[in-house]
Amino acid sequence: MQKYRDLAEKAAAATEADFAEIRLSLTSRTTVVQAGLTHMNSGPVEQFTGTARVFISGRWGMCEFSAPEHMHTAMDKAAALALHSRSDIVPFPTLPPACRDTFSDDSRGVPLSDVPLREKAFLCRHYCDLLGASLSFGSARVAYEEITRDRIIVNSSGTSVREIENLGSMKTQLVLPGGLVASEEISLRGSFDPFKGREKMLDKMSRDLLLRETTACIAPGEARVILDPELTGILIHEAFGHLIEADFLEKNPAVAYLLRPGSRIGSECVNIVDNSLLMDQPGSMNWDDEGTPGSMTQLVSSGKIVNWLHTMETAARAKTRPTGNARISDPGRLPEARMTCTYMEAGTTSIDKLKLHLDNGLYLKGFMGGATDMDRFSIAVQEAWTVRNGVLHKPVTPVVLAGKVTDVLGSILDRGDDLKLSGSLSGCSRRGGSAIPVTYGGPHILISGMQVS
Numbered sequence: 001m002q003k004y005r006d007l008a009e010k011a012a013a014a015t016e017a018d019f020a021e022i023r024l025s026l027t028s029r030t031t032v033v034q035a036g037l038t039h040m041n042s043g044p045v046e047q048f049t050g051t052a053r054v055f056i057s058g059r060w061g062m063c064e065f066s067a068p069e070h071m072h073t074a075m076d077k078a079a080a081l082a083l084h085s086r087s088d089i090v091p092f093p094t095l096p097p098a099c100r101d102t103f104s105d106d107s108r109g110v111p112l113s114d115v116p117l118r119e120k121a122f123l124c125r126h127y128c129d130l131l132g133a134s135l136s137f138g139s140a141r142v143a144y145e146e147i148t149r150d151r152i153i154v155n156s157s158g159t160s161v162r163e164i165e166n167l168g169s170m171k172t173q174l175v176l177p178g179g180l181v182a183s184e185e186i187s188l189r190g191s192f193d194p195f196k197g198r199e200k201m202l203d204k205m206s207r208d209l210l211l212r213e214t215t216a217c218i219a220p221g222e223a224r225v226i227l228d229p230e231l232t233g234i235l236i237h238e239a240f241g242h243l244i245e246a247d248f249l250e251k252n253p254a255v256a257y258l259l260r261p262g263s264r265i266g267s268e269c270v271n272i273v274d275n276s277l278l279m280d281q282p283g284s285m286n287w288d289d290e291g292t293p294g295s296m297t298q299l300v301s302s303g304k305i306v307n308w309l310h311t312m313e314t315a316a317r318a319k320t321r322p323t324g325n326a327r328i329s330d331p332g333r334l335p336e337a338r339m340t341c342t343y344m345e346a347g348t349t350s351i352d353k354l355k356l357h358l359d360n361g362l363y364l365k366g367f368m369g370g371a372t373d374m375d376r377f378s379i380a381v382q383e384a385w386t387v388r389n390g391v392l393h394k395p396v397t398p399v400v401l402a403g404k405v406t407d408v409l410g411s412i413l414d415r416g417d418d419l420k421l422s423g424s425l426s427g428c429s430r431r432g433g434s435a436i437p438v439t440y441g442g443p444h445i446l447i448s449g450m451q452v453s
Helices: 002-014 068-084 117-133 199-211 229-244 246-250 253-258 312-318 351-358 405-410
Strands: 019-035 038-056 059-065 100-104 139-155 160-175 181-189 221-227 272-275 296-301 341-344 362-373 376-388 391-396 400-404 412-415 420-428 436-442 445-452
Touching: 002 019, 002 068, 002 139, 002 160, 019 068, 019 117, 038 068, 038 117, 038 139, 059 068, 117 139, 117 160, 117 199, 139 420, 160 199, 160 420, 181 199, 181 362, 181 376, 181 420, 221 229, 221 351, 229 246, 229 272, 229 341, 229 362, 229 376, 229 405, 229 420, 229 436, 246 253, 246 312, 341 420, 351 362, 351 412, 351 445, 400 405, 405 412
Parallel strands: 100 160, 221 362, 341 436
Antiparallel strands: 019 038, 019 139, 038 059, 139 160, 160 181, 221 445, 272 296, 272 341, 362 376, 376 391, 376 400, 400 445, 412 445, 420 436
């Protein structure tokens, strides 16, 4: 890819446009699935994509290309589209300082791409056999996914950055007759090492599922609850995070007013950040898809909105700086303001003290699915337990949480001291685009009341 980077630098430097940008990407995907005795492999499958984007007299033109030799032609087409566009004139993008650098995440252990496919397939089969042996009935499934991506962004302002990403994910799942499910997923960036030695985790997962075989029903209504770190992260990502993306807010002025900087969105103990510099996480980026350096952006501090997530274009309209959150889900799509690693910051209270403060409430764990509609949401929970005197009492049927994000964030009474991050390679899709890798999380949180059913 280095020779294509050199070509892109020359093409961008030679442009007569007000601004020009070239994005190159070489992606390889591999999947391994072990479902009972059935085994399936796919890949590695490679794909090269390129995009030329040109800004002339307040208008953008963009052209996708599928081979490096088409780069100059794509630049010319993008310039022609900008010149003949009838779209509204927009401000010149707010550019970060010029940068020329390279980053690879393969220095912290054995890189994913260096591990033979047969070893990945063996590990999936081994874990699936362990899960299957732990139950006399039901089904087990282990799925491994890997994405290796060599990404280059060059522009006419002097930026030329290259980032080599190794992304891996393994999801283990057990299903009992009647639909009772237990699943665990680990997603990371960089090394294959964390996928090994997970036998104890799988044993605990199967034992916890057997404990939940006999469950009682609860009456729907409002309950005092504790959410585990995964559910805290889902709440922050799905119910709040998408609302704070600047291009969404530009099209929804009522929500933009509700989430204007300085407005209260939650209780005093709510602090939320988006941090793309956690380089072992799948949502991380040293540079975003416009070449803006990654950063840690404080979104909420002591319950009040501080910042939105911006691209170069939305930052120009808002007269602020880009936050390094421009992401492209598919070749040929414009960069959008998207989350990276978004989480609630930890507090100082132990989980044992949170359970004591819960009184006769519910402890909720694990994510099954959900839906959002502007600032309202519903989340299906994998596990629900009653708590008595600070101790898990008995499992109840999985519940669905529902509410309005401002009401729920305003009802948070306390945060645990146990920040934990989760991630997914296909964890976030938007407006018909392909899913992008993201990370989400937080500590255990105590909420005075949520609607459960």
